[in-house]
Amino acid sequence: MSAESTPEAFRAELRAWLEENCPQEMRDGKMTEEGICWGGKNWTFTSDAQKVWLERCAAKGYTVPTWPTEYGGAGLNRAQEKIFYQEMSRINARRPVQSFGIWMLGPALLHFGSYEQKLHYLPPIARGEVRWCQGYSEPGAGSDLASVQTRGEDKGDHWLVNGQKIWTSYADKADWIFALVRTDREAPKHKGISFLLIDMEDPGVETRPIKMISGISPFCETFFTDVKVPKDQIVGEENRGWDVAKYLLTHEREMISAGGAGLSGGGRALGAVIKDTMEDLTDATLRADAMRCEIDSLAIGLTLERYKDQAEAGQGAGDASAMLKYMGTELNKRRHELMMTAGGSDALEWDGPLGNRAGDWLRTKANSIEGGTSEVMLSIVSRRVLGLPG
Amino acid sequence: MEKLVLTEEETMLADMARGYLDGAAPVAKLRKMRDAGETHDAALWKEMADMGWAGVLVPEAQGGSDMGHAAANLLAGEMGKTLTVSPFISTAVIAATALRQVADTRAEAALARIAAGEATYALAVDEGIKFDPEAAQMTARADGNGFRLDGKKQFVVDGAMADRLLVLARSDNGLTLFDIPADRAGVTRDRSNMIDARDAARITFDNVEATGEDVLGQVDQAMTVLKPALMAGQGALAAEMTGLAAGAFDMTVGYIKERKQFGIEIARFQALQHRAAHLWCEIEVTASAILNAGRMLDADPENAALAVSLAKARATQTATLAVQEGVQMHGGIGMTDAYDMGFYMKRARVGAEWLGDYSYHAEQVAAARGF
Ligand SMILES: Cc1cc2nc3c(=O)[nH]c(=O)nc-3n(C[C@H](O)[C@H](O)[C@H](O)COP(=O)(O)OP(=O)(O)OC[C@H]3O[C@@H](n4cnc5c(N)ncnc54)[C@H](O)[C@@H]3O)c2cc1C
Numbered sequence: 001m002s003a004e005s006t007p008e009a010f011r012a013e014l015r016a017w018l019e020e021n022c023p024q025e026m027r028d029g030k031m032t033e034e035g036i037c038w039g040g041k042n043w044t045f046t047s048d049a050q051k052v053w054l055e056r057c058a059a060k061g062y063t064v065p066t067w068p069t070e071y072g073g074a075g076l077n078r079a080q081e082k083i084f085y086q087e088m089s090r091i092n093a094r095r096p097v098q099s100f101g102i103w104m105l106g107p108a109l110l111h112f113g114s115y116e117q118k119l120h121y122l123p124p125i126a127r128g129e130v131r132w133c134q135g136y137s138e139p140g141a142g143s144d145l146a147s148v149q150t151r152g153e154d155k156g157d158h159w160l161v162n163g164q165k166i167w168t169s170y171a172d173k174a175d176w177i178f179a180l181v182r183t184d185r186e187a188p189k190h191k192g193i194s195f196l197l198i199d200m201e202d203p204g205v206e207t208r209p210i211k212m213i214s215g216i217s218p219f220c221e222t223f224f225t226d227v228k229v230p231k232d233q234i235v236g237e238e239n240r241g242w243d244v245a246k247y248l249l250t251h252e253r254e255m256i257s258a259g260g261a262g263l264s265g266g267g268r269a270l271g272a273v274i275k276d277t278m279e280d281l282t283d284a285t286l287r288a289d290a291m292r293c294e295i296d297s298l299a300i301g302l303t304l305e306r307y308k309d310q311a312e313a314g315q316g317a318g319d320a321s322a323m324l325k326y327m328g329t330e331l332n333k334r335r336h337e338l339m340m341t342a343g344g345s346d347a348l349e350w351d352g353p354l355g356n357r358a359g360d361w362l363r364t365k366a367n368s369i370e371g372g373t374s375e376v377m378l379s380i381v382s383r384r385v386l387g388l389p390g
Numbered sequence: 391m392e393k394l395v396l397t398e399e400e401t402m403l404a405d406m407a408r409g410y411l412d413g414a415a416p417v418a419k420l421r422k423m424r425d426a427g428e429t430h431d432a433a434l435w436k437e438m439a440d441m442g443w444a445g446v447l448v449p450e451a452q453g454g455s456d457m458g459h460a461a462a463n464l465l466a467g468e469m470g471k472t473l474t475v476s477p478f479i480s481t482a483v484i485a486a487t488a489l490r491q492v493a494d495t496r497a498e499a500a501l502a503r504i505a506a507g508e509a510t511y512a513l514a515v516d517e518g519i520k521f522d523p524e525a526a527q528m529t530a531r532a533d534g535n536g537f538r539l540d541g542k543k544q545f546v547v548d549g550a551m552a553d554r555l556l557v558l559a560r561s562d563n564g565l566t567l568f569d570i571p572a573d574r575a576g577v578t579r580d581r582s583n584m585i586d587a588r589d590a591a592r593i594t595f596d597n598v599e600a601t602g603e604d605v606l607g608q609v610d611q612a613m614t615v616l617k618p619a620l621m622a623g624q625g626a627l628a629a630e631m632t633g634l635a636a637g638a639f640d641m642t643v644g645y646i647k648e649r650k651q652f653g654i655e656i657a658r659f660q661a662l663q664h665r666a667a668h669l670w671c672e673i674e675v676t677a678s679a680i681l682n683a684g685r686m687l688d689a690d691p692e693n694a695a696l697a698v699s700l701a702k703a704r705a706t707q708t709a710t711l712a713v714q715e716g717v718q719m720h721g722g723i724g725m726t727d728a729y730d731m732g733f734y735m736k737r738a739r740v741g742a743e744w745l746g747d748y749s750y751h752a753e754q755v756a757a758a759r760g761f
Contacts, residue, residue, distance in 0.1 A: 270759075271756070271759050271760050271761040272760060275760075281756075281761050287756070287761065288749075288752070290756075290761065291752040291753070291755060291756045291761065292752065294755060294756065294759055294761075295700055295703050295704060295707075295752060295755050296675070296704075298679070298696075298700050298755070299675045299676060299678060299679040299700060299704050300675055302394065302675075302678040302679055302681075302682045303674065303675045303677075303678040305394050305678070306394035306395065306677075306678045306681065306682075309393040309394045309395045310394075310395050312393075312395075313393070313395045315395070320674070323670070323671045323674055323675075326668075326671055327671050327672075327675055375664065377667075378663070378664040378667040378668060379660070379663065379664070379667070381667035381670060381671065382663035382664065382666055382667040383663075385667075385670065386643055386663075386666060386667060386670060388643070388646075388647070388657045388658075388663050388666065389647075389655060389657055389658050390658075
C-alpha cells in the first residue's frame with residue numbers, strides 16, 4: 001500500500017484486506033488478558049487463527065503500522081494510521097501482537113539507536129519473534145527511578161553487570177531485557193546511567209516470578225550476576241541513558257493511558273459492557289456514574305488523538321504525556337469499579353459467569369502505579385508543565 | 391475531517407482576540423459595568439462586529455466573515471478567559487445559525503444586520519427552571535393569517551438588551567419558532583438581576599401579534615431550525631466555559647506562586663501542586679472535546695450532537711472545578727467581592743445552567759452511546 005494513495009482508496013483497500021485476512025476468531029471485542037498475543041521465541045499460540053493473523057499482519061507491516069517499511073513496519077502516515085485503527089476497531093479486530101518491544105523499545109530505538117541496531121533489533125519485534133521486558137525498577141529505585149544501583153563495570157569490550165531489578169513484568173517469558181545500569185558511580189545520579197540491551201539467556205541472568213493480587217500476569221525479580229554485555233548493546237551514549245529512559249517512558253505512559261480511555265481491548269462502549277450483565281441501566285446511581293465515565297473516556301480519547309495530531313504537526317507533547325497517563329489510568333480504575341458493581345455477585349468468582357472480570361479489575365489497580373505513579377505524574381505536571389517551584 | 395490541532399489561521403485569530411480582549415474587555419470592565427448597573431456595551435459590540443466577530447457565522451454574501459464554528463468557539467473561549475460581556479453567543483452564534491437554516495431573503499437581510507452589528511438577538515426557550523425546549527407551553531394560537539402569542543419565558547440571556555427575540559411556542563401541531571422585534575406590542579421584559587451581572591430577562595407575551603413573516607422556517611417545525619442553532623450555542627458556550635476555567639486557573643496559579651505562608655510560596659506545598667496539576671489535566675482534556683465539537687459542527691453538523699453534548703458536559707464539570715479550586719486556593723481573599731475570582735465562580739454557575747446542565751447533556755451522551 002503506497003503512502004501516496006488517497007485516504008478513501010487506502011480505507012477501501014484496507015477494508016478489503018481485513019475482510020479477507022482477519023480470521024473470525026480474531027474479531028472479538030470481549031478479549032481478556034489471556035487472549036493477548038505477546039509473541040517471542042517461546043510463544044505458544046492459543047489457536048491457529050492467532051498465528052495466521054500475526055503472520056499476515058507482519059507480512060504487511062501491520063503489527064507496527066507507522067514504523068518505516070525497512071524495519072518491518074507499513075510506513076503509514078498519521079492520517080492512514082487513524083484509518084487503520086478505525087477499520088481495525090470497526091470489525092473488533094484484535095491487535096495481532098502486543099509487546100514492550102512495540103510500545104517502548106521500538107520508539108526509543110527508532111529515535112536513539114544506530115542504523116545497525118535498528119536493522120538488527122526492530123524487524124524481529126515487528127514479526128513478534130522476540131519478546132522484550134523492561135528492567136528499570138529496583139528495590140530502592142521506584143518513583144525515584146534515577147537512583148538505580150545495578151552497576152556495569154567497563155571491561156574494555158564489554159560491561160560486567162551486577163545487581164537486582166524488581167517488578168520486571170514477564171521477565172520469565174522475555175527473550176531480552178532493556179535495562180538501566182549505573183556505569184559511572186561518581187557522576188550525579190542522572191548522569192551516570194546507561195541504557196543496555198541484555199539477552200536473558202546470558203549466563204548470570206536469573207528471574208523469579210512474583211504473583212500479583214489479580215492472580216494473573218506475574219511479574220518478576222530479575223538478578224544479574226557477572227553478566228557480560230557486549231559494548232555494541234548500548235543504546236545512545238555511555239552515561240547518557242537517562243535521556244533514552246525518559247523518552248521511552250513518555251511512550252509507555254501514552255500506551256498505558258490509551259488503555260485507560262477504554263480505547264484498547266476492542267474499544268467497546270461502557271454501556272455495552274455493562275449490558276452484558278444487566279438488562280437495562282436503570283439503577284440511578286450506577287447510570288450516573290457510567291455516564292460520567294463515558295463522557296470522560298470519550299474526552300480523554302479525543303485528547304490522545306489531539307496529542308498525536310500535535311506531534312505530527314511538530315508540537316510534541318513531552319512532559320504533558322504525564323497528564324494522559326494520570327487521567328487515563330485513574331479513569332480505567334473507575335471503569336472497572338463500575339463493571340464490578342454492574343456484575344454484582346457474578347463478578348466475584350475467579351472463573352465465574354463473567355470470566356475473569358475480577359482479575360481484570362484488580363489488574364487495573366496497577367495502572368496508576370506502573371510506568372510512574374499518579375502522584376509522580378502530578379508532580380511532573382506541576383513542576384515541568386506549570387513551572388511550580390520544586 | 392480537520393485535525394485536532396489549531397491551524398495557523400486559527401492560532402492567529404486566537405492570539406489576536408486575546409490581545410484585543412485583554413485591552414478592551416478585561417475582568418475589570420465587567421466589574422465596572424456591574425457597579426454601574428449596565429449589562430451591555432454597544433461600543434464594544436460594534437468593535438467586535440467591525441473585526442468580523444458578529445458575522446463569524448454569517449456568509450460573506452451577507453457581509454459576514456463566515457469563519458465557521460471552530461473559529462466561533464475560539465473567540466468564545468477567549469471571551470471566557472476575561473469574562474467579556476457581549477451578546478456573542480445569543481446573536482452571532484445562536485441567531486445566526488438559526489437564520490442560516492432558512493434560505494429566504496428576509497433571513498438573509500437579518501443575517502446582514504447581525505454581521506454589521508446592527509441587530510442583537512436573544513433566544514427565548516426556557517419556561518421552567520431547567521432547559522427543556524421540547525416542553526415549551528407558551529401558545530401560538532392561529533389567528534387569521536397570523537398568530538397570537540401568549541406565555542412566559544425566563545432565563546432569556548441577553549433578553550433585556552436584545553433588539554429581537556427568537557421565541558419558541560406551541561402551535562396547533564407542534565412547535566414553531568418566531569423571530570420578532572423585542573418591542574412589539576404585548577411584550578413585557580423584566581430584567582433579571584443575574585448573579586453573574588450579565589444581561590438576562592423574564593419576558594411575558596400577552597396576546598402578541600405575529601405574522602407568517604415572523605415565523606422562522608416552517609410552522610410546527612421549529613426543531614429543524616432550532617436544533618442546529620442550539621447545538622452551535624451549546625458548543626460556543628462550552629468553549630466559553632473552558633476559557634473561563636483556563637482564566638480562573640491562570641489566576642490561581644499566579645496567586646499561589648506569589649502568596650507566602652510558613653515562610654515559603656504556597657506553590658511549594660505538594661498538596662496544592664497536585665490539585666493545580668489535576669485541574670490543569672482536566673482543562674486540557676476538556677479542550678480536546680471543545681476543539682472536536684467545533685470541527686464536527688463545521689464538517690458534519692448532522693452528526694455533531696454527541697460531540698456537542700460531550701463538550702458542554704465536560705466544560706460544565708471543568709469550569710465548576712476550576713472556580714471551586716480557585717476560591718479555595720486563594721483562601722479568604724477568594725471570598726471577597728473586591729477580588730475577581732468570585733466573578734468567575736458566578737459566571738460558571740450561570741453557564742452550567744444555560745442551554746442544558748451537566749445531567750441534560752450526560753443523558754444525550756448516554757443515548758448516543760446506547761445506554
Ligand atoms: C503491574 C506492574 C508492572 C510493572 N512493570 C514494570 C516493569 O516491567 N519494569 C519495571 O522496571 N518496573 C515495572 N513496574 C514498577 C513500577 O514502575 C513502580 O512500581 C513504580 O514506579 C512505583 O515505584 P515503587 O513501587 O517503588 O513505589 P514507591 O516509589 O515506593 O511509591 C510508594 C508510594 O509513595 C508515593 N510517592 C513516592 N514518591 C513520591 C513523591 N515524590 N511525591 C508524592 N508521592 C510519592 C507513590 O506515588 C506511591 O503512592 C511495574 C509495576 C507494576 C505495579
